[in-house]
Amino acid sequence: MESSVHHEPEYAAHDANTRSTMACAANGTHGEDRGGYETTASRQSDGRLSLLVGVAGYSEAGGELSDTGRRYDRRTFLARGAGSAAALAVAGVGGPTMLSASTQPGIGIGGPRRGGTINVGMNSEIDGFLPSASHFDNTGITYASTVFDSLTVRAANGEARPYLAQSVTSNPDYTTWTITLRPNVTFHDSSPLTADVVVANFQAIRSSALTGQAVKPISGVKAVGDLQVVFTCNEPLVAFPQYLATQLGYVVALSQLESSNSTHPIGTGPFRYVSWVPNDHFTVEANPNYWRRGVPYLDGITFRPIIDDDSRQSSLLAGTIDLMVSHDPNAIATLRRNSSFQLVDDLNQSTGQPDMDFICLNVTAPPLNDLTVRQALAHATNAKEIVKLFGAGVTPVTSSLYPPGSPYRPAHNGYPTYDLAKAKRLVAQAAPRHGGAIKLTLGDIPDPRQLEIIQALQSMWMQAGFHVSLTDVQQVTYIDNLVTGNFQAYADEQFSAADPDLNYVWLSETTASGPIALNFARNKDPKLEAALQHGRTHADPAVRAEAYQTVDKLLAKDLPYLWLSRAPWSMSASNKVQNFAGPTLPSGGRAEGFRAGTFTTSQIWLKG
Amino acid sequence: MARYISMRLIQLVVIIFLISVLAFLLVHLLPGDPTIAILGPNDTPSARAELLRQLGLNRALPLQYWTWISHVIRGNLGSSFLTKQPVTNAIAVAFPIDLELIVVSQLMAFVIAIPLALIASRRPNRLFDRLATTSTFGMLSLPTFVIAVLLVLVFAVKIHAFPATGFTRISQGFGSNLRSVLLPSIALAVGSVAVYYRLLRADLISTLQEDFVTMARAKGLSTPYILLRHALRPSSFSLLAGAGISIGSLFTGAFVVEVLFQLPGIGYQLVTAINSRDYLMVQGMALVAAIAYVIINFIIDFLLTVLDPRVRHA
Numbered sequence: 001m002e003s004s005v006h007h008e009p010e011y012a013a014h015d016a017n018t019r020s021t022m023a024c025a026a027n028g029t030h031g032e033d034r035g036g037y038e039t040t041a042s043r044q045s046d047g048r049l050s051l052l053v054g055v056a057g058y059s060e061a062g063g064e065l066s067d068t069g070r071r072y073d074r075r076t077f078l079a080r081g082a083g084s085a086a087a088l089a090v091a092g093v094g095g096p097t098m099l100s101a102s103t104q105p106g107i108g109i110g111g112p113r114r115g116g117t118i119n120v121g122m123n124s125e126i127d128g129f130l131p132s133a134s135h136f137d138n139t140g141i142t143y144a145s146t147v148f149d150s151l152t153v154r155a156a157n158g159e160a161r162p163y164l165a166q167s168v169t170s171n172p173d174y175t176t177w178t179i180t181l182r183p184n185v186t187f188h189d190s191s192p193l194t195a196d197v198v199v200a201n202f203q204a205i206r207s208s209a210l211t212g213q214a215v216k217p218i219s220g221v222k223a224v225g226d227l228q229v230v231f232t233c234n235e236p237l238v239a240f241p242q243y244l245a246t247q248l249g250y251v252v253a254l255s256q257l258e259s260s261n262s263t264h265p266i267g268t269g270p271f272r273y274v275s276w277v278p279n280d281h282f283t284v285e286a287n288p289n290y291w292r293r294g295v296p297y298l299d300g301i302t303f304r305p306i307i308d309d310d311s312r313q314s315s316l317l318a319g320t321i322d323l324m325v326s327h328d329p330n331a332i333a334t335l336r337r338n339s340s341f342q343l344v345d346d347l348n349q350s351t352g353q354p355d356m357d358f359i360c361l362n363v364t365a366p367p368l369n370d371l372t373v374r375q376a377l378a379h380a381t382n383a384k385e386i387v388k389l390f391g392a393g394v395t396p397v398t399s400s401l402y403p404p405g406s407p408y409r410p411a412h413n414g415y416p417t418y419d420l421a422k423a424k425r426l427v428a429q430a431a432p433r434h435g436g437a438i439k440l441t442l443g444d445i446p447d448p449r450q451l452e453i454i455q456a457l458q459s460m461w462m463q464a465g466f467h468v469s470l471t472d473v474q475q476v477t478y479i480d481n482l483v484t485g486n487f488q489a490y491a492d493e494q495f496s497a498a499d500p501d502l503n504y505v506w507l508s509e510t511t512a513s514g515p516i517a518l519n520f521a522r523n524k525d526p527k528l529e530a531a532l533q534h535g536r537t538h539a540d541p542a543v544r545a546e547a548y549q550t551v552d553k554l555l556a557k558d559l560p561y562l563w564l565s566r567a568p569w570s571m572s573a574s575n576k577v578q579n580f581a582g583p584t585l586p587s588g589g590r591a592e593g594f595r596a597g598t599f600t601t602s603q604i605w606l607k608g
Numbered sequence: 609m610a611r612y613i614s615m616r617l618i619q620l621v622v623i624i625f626l627i628s629v630l631a632f633l634l635v636h637l638l639p640g641d642p643t644i645a646i647l648g649p650n651d652t653p654s655a656r657a658e659l660l661r662q663l664g665l666n667r668a669l670p671l672q673y674w675t676w677i678s679h680v681i682r683g684n685l686g687s688s689f690l691t692k693q694p695v696t697n698a699i700a701v702a703f704p705i706d707l708e709l710i711v712v713s714q715l716m717a718f719v720i721a722i723p724l725a726l727i728a729s730r731r732p733n734r735l736f737d738r739l740a741t742t743s744t745f746g747m748l749s750l751p752t753f754v755i756a757v758l759l760v761l762v763f764a765v766k767i768h769a770f771p772a773t774g775f776t777r778i779s780q781g782f783g784s785n786l787r788s789v790l791l792p793s794i795a796l797a798v799g800s801v802a803v804y805y806r807l808l809r810a811d812l813i814s815t816l817q818e819d820f821v822t823m824a825r826a827k828g829l830s831t832p833y834i835l836l837r838h839a840l841r842p843s844s845f846s847l848l849a850g851a852g853i854s855i856g857s858l859f860t861g862a863f864v865v866e867v868l869f870q871l872p873g874i875g876y877q878l879v880t881a882i883n884s885r886d887y888l889m890v891q892g893m894a895l896v897a898a899i900a901y902v903i904i905n906f907i908i909d910f911l912l913t914v915l916d917p918r919v920r921h922a
């Protein structure tokens with residue numbers, strides 16, 4: 001256990017109903033780490049010392065986002081004891097299911113210990129460290145949050161909270177957002193974090209072919225003073241703070257931005273770049289001047305991209321690496337039974353949306369432009385059987401874009417159930433319109449497990465009367481074909497997002513046409529677009545829930561996607577690695593520990 | 609001898625030129641569009657056209673080749689489209705890995721295969737020969753990835769004697785370096801042992817029936833002496849030729865082992881670059897691998913001429 005002085009601000013309660021505010025009011029504070037959760041003591045106006053225990057009870061009502069940390073005075077806190085405080089600290093919706101600090105894998109046991117290094121096995125390699133130019137998959141986001149900081153981060157309940165920003169405030173109709181930055185934050189090259197740097201970063205994001213489309217609703221940005229930036233949107237953008245917790249919200253130093261150097265990251269993050277050899281390793285060392293006092297706990301980390309799932313798992317079992325990320329359900333099934341390792345997975349995560357495995361149908365390509373054909377395919381697809389065969393006994397079947405427990409998942413979305421007889425009838429009904437036989441090609445990348453899955457689907461669909469051929473294409477060609485519409489049916493995996501609006505570009509009819517379309521299925525449905533817009537522009541949770549439930553029902557009706565299963569992610573670590581899924585927010589309260597293969601490294605420590 | 613070597617060197621230059629042309633053309637035959645890999649799905653036709661212009665991919669092929677080869681001659685292989693890393697840096701990382709894997713695995717293979725063949729050829733079709741022949745046949749039948757997985761399971765996961773993945777540079781400690789290459793080298797050596805043993809055994813058996821060996825025996829020379837001093841040299845031509853092909857192909861053929869042990873050697877980097885349409889990386893890696901292949905075979909040819917004068921007079 002370690003105590004350290006914090007000078008962290010706490011979130012203030014918020015103002016009028018018409019404003020969305022996430023504010024941090026700086027006050028002299030004193031914090032103490034207790035077994036992986038963070039408490040912050042603050043001097044109140046009456047001079048009493050109180051502790052803000054880390055439950056960010058994040059409520060949203062009537063257009064107001066508020067952060068209501070629970071307060072306990074010191075006596076109450078001590079009387080309740082560290083155990084109950086820990087339980088409070090880890091309470092919260094979603095994220096890796098957390099029972100208590102002492103029993104939950106990935107949440108630190110005992111006090112943080114400083115020092116040591118770890119080796120981490122990642123499932124992929126990145127192509128650079130420039131948020132405006134590099135493709136950040138789960139490895140990219142993990143690396144980025146190691147050397148950079150984002151303007152906001154997500155709390156355990158999935159909601160965005162200020163991070164490099166001290167506050168993020170909107171006007172009443174969510175068309176103007178004002179970010180106030182934390183003072184006295186410096187980059188690894190000692191340059192200061194200022195409003196001008198944030199503006200330059202955003203301009204790079206906006207002018208980039210890679211990231212520009214995602215920020216299309218934002219029409220203007222300007223610095224107001226040294227630490228304030230104002231963003232102007234074309235339309236209400238309720239989820240703006242969520243966008244700042246993604247690739248779009250990382251802030252890099254001007255020196256890196258101006259040189260367009262994507263190989264040597266310079267950020268404000270908890271670790272500093274040491275070396276990056278693509279396909280071999282990425283090594284970082286602790287940033288001694290990190291603005292969050294007391295962290296990081298580790299002296300350094302070496303990340304190693306180990307692409308082969310089995311090799312990565314063997315490396316963990318052999319002690320070659322200490323922590324690994326996996327997208328293989330077999331890793332969950334295997335390591336669940338091994339008491340020498342801790343396992344955290346996202347199978348019970350209900351905040352936002354997880355990655356989904358599905359078949360993407362190009363609804364403009366014959367015969368899939370025929371709704372009856374798509375309905376027949378849906379009825380011919382036995383997702384339960386696919387999961388039974390390839391899900392290692394852990395992967396849940398899905399028939400919705402949203403997971404169980406999500407407010408956006410309707411009780412019944414009307415998605416077609418497996419019914420071979422009905423599929424056969426629909427095939428017979430549609431076949432005359434397509435020359436007597438319905439022929440289609442199902443494709444995927446040449447991954448052995450994926451190829452087995454599409455072979456099983458081929459067999460199911462052929463039983464219903466389809467003529468199905470298979471194709472496997474390299475990743476780059478696969479993406480090329482998806483965006484240009486040069487496919488009929490592709491096995492796909494997508495849609496992990498903390499907020500449903502983050503999936504707008506993939507589902508909207510505004511991105512469904514042209515030579516390059518991000519709505520890969522090219523599904524155009526005015527009602528769907530209206531529902532997406534409704535969700536995007538309204539802050540009321542009930543209104544948003546209704547909007548996205550409508551989205552789910554319309555997807556079940558239009559059938560651009562044949563749902564198969566959730567695509568589980570997991571993290572596993574040797575028992576010496578502590579708190580790899582239990583980060584806290586600067587104000588206290590649990591931050592999101594693990595989402596779709598991404599995690600934060602600043603609060604990991606090694607058991608003594 | 610000098611004339612022979614000069615001729616071979618001229619051939620070498622011509623072959624390397626042809627390789628460079630093929631390496632250059634190869635990437636243009638790959639399906640897919642490099643701009644997709646660079647810009648991602650969010651690109652636009654104008655961004656794509658601008659990128660093609662920046663990369664010089666909109667110019668005529670001969671002009672593209674001339675630009676590329678003139679830079680290559682100056683030691684500039686360009687930079688990866690994706691990682692922006694100079695291709696020469698990637699080669700500097702990959703080449704020592706392959707070199708060490710090849711040296712260690714081939715040393716292992718020779719150290720095991722040559723004595724085995726010498727002993728087995730003394731009494732063909734006897735117990736030892738049959739055991740060795742059957743064992744090496746089994747080795748040939750086992751795919752490299754199976755051997756690699758078994759080695760990792762036993763020596764890394766169970767015994768914890770070796771790391772399961774990764775490469776430690778020799779500058780970080782010789783012991784650690786050797787530990788990191790031992791398992792992948794064994795995986796690569798197994799197949800080579802089998803090939804080398806069978807080649808050498810067959811030639812030795814044939815040589816041991818030659819008149820000069822009968823003469824040596826008649827003179828009362830010991831069998832080990834005859835094998836080492838009289839039979840081994842004339843029996844090693846097939847072995848050397850086989851070794852040349854095997855060693856050269858390992859520069860890219862070790863891909864499976866490199867993936868399983870996460871060693872970013874040339875094969876691994878080449879396949880990764882092909883999958884991502886990283887044109888300059890593909891060209892650079894393919895060029896280096898092909899040049900290494902022809903140089904190794906040139907050295908082998910040279911050794912053959914030293915061992916057998918008939919070759920240079922042919």
